[in-house]
Amino acid sequence: MAEGQSRPKLNSTNKDAHLIMSTRFQVIVYQWLKAIQYWLLPPTCIVCMKAGNQARDLCLDCEMSLLRIERPCKACGLPLPPGNYLSTSCGTCLAFPPHFRRLIAPYRYIPPVSSLVASYKYNRKLVNGRVLSQQFSKHLHMQYQADNFPVLLIPMPLHPARLRQRGFNQANEIARYLGRDLDIPVSRNLVKRSKKTVQQTGLNARERARNVNAAFEIKHGFRFAPETSVAIVDDVVTTGSTASELAKCLLKAGAREVHVWALARTVA
Ligand SMILES: [Zn+2]
Ligand SMILES: [Zn+2]
Structure with a gap:
């Protein structure tokens, strides 16, 4: 920036754009962190120790095997x-x-x-x-x-x-x-x-x-x-x-x- 020139002030449109950019950046960082976590610590079923279903530490078979109380009072x-x-x-x-x-x-x-x-x-x-x-x-x-x-x-x-x-x-x-x-x-x-x-x-x-x-x-x-x-x-x-x-x-x-x-x- 040339000497004596003032830094342009952010008007409301600029501020909004700035905010959207930083939110997008946070989302991208969060997704990256989740991917790294998934890669380092893949979800493992707490019952059978096999791979978990989606991002959960429980597989589908074991989820179905947990006995529920049917028709409770x-x-x-x-x-x-x-x-x-x-x-x-x-x-x-x-x-x-x-x-x-x-x-x-x-x-x-x-x-x-x-x-x-x-x-x-x-x-x-x-x-x-x-x-x-x-x-x-x-x-x-x-x-x-x-x-x-x-x-x-x-x-x-x-x-x-x-x-x-x-x-x-x-x-x-x-x-x-x-x-x-x-x-x-x-x-x-x-x-x-x-x-x-x-x-x-x-x-x-x-x-x-x-x-x-x-x-x-x-x-x-x-x-x-x-x-x-x-x-x-x-x-x-x-x-x-x-x-x-x-x-x-x-x-x-x-x-x-x-x-x-x-x-x-x-x-x-
Ligand atoms: Zn399991
Ligand atoms: Zn009862």
Whole structure:
């Protein structure tokens, strides 16, 4: 540029063109990075270790082999008894409704899902959590076609002693993935686990209720805005008593309704 000549100012058309160019550049860089990642780390199925389907770490055969819960009760997520085509809830939920309105868990907690969840939870194999959350997100989209998504996700809290021992809360990671995918905020610090409970499996109804009674504490003085519906997010639901106890606390704090979202559920 000649001396004394001023640099031409960008008018709005120039600015727009500039912006489009930089966005195009970002897209090209992103596509290149994805291609390099694909070449360096090609998608591998987390179940059979063969090549994944498209860009996912799961192959089509293994995706089909993950056992889903067919015709679940809308309230507790357990399969409805055969021949029950008139009701969407099971007899137990009609007689003793849980504190949550609906429980959604796509998979039965049996192999390979149970081993995928176990190595995610205990050996921190995060890819398993990510792939199962991707599948779960697709399932949730179908489940809420005629219904609004809850407006807040609350990961099932771990007791601080268990969190120290495990190093991370598996439910936080699932909630973070679903929150990002479904565009729902996640609240990780609203509820604390104030009591170290034991495994619910093997306890009778009264022991289960005693075990989880007063297990949660909501931030002092917190109230939900009117009409707030929330979803508790967890990896596995066994009896549903823990989720029901947390749902009770959330309803007490003013939530309109509580849903429970878990990757898998034990079916007796
Ligand atoms: Zn596979
Ligand atoms: Zn039920």
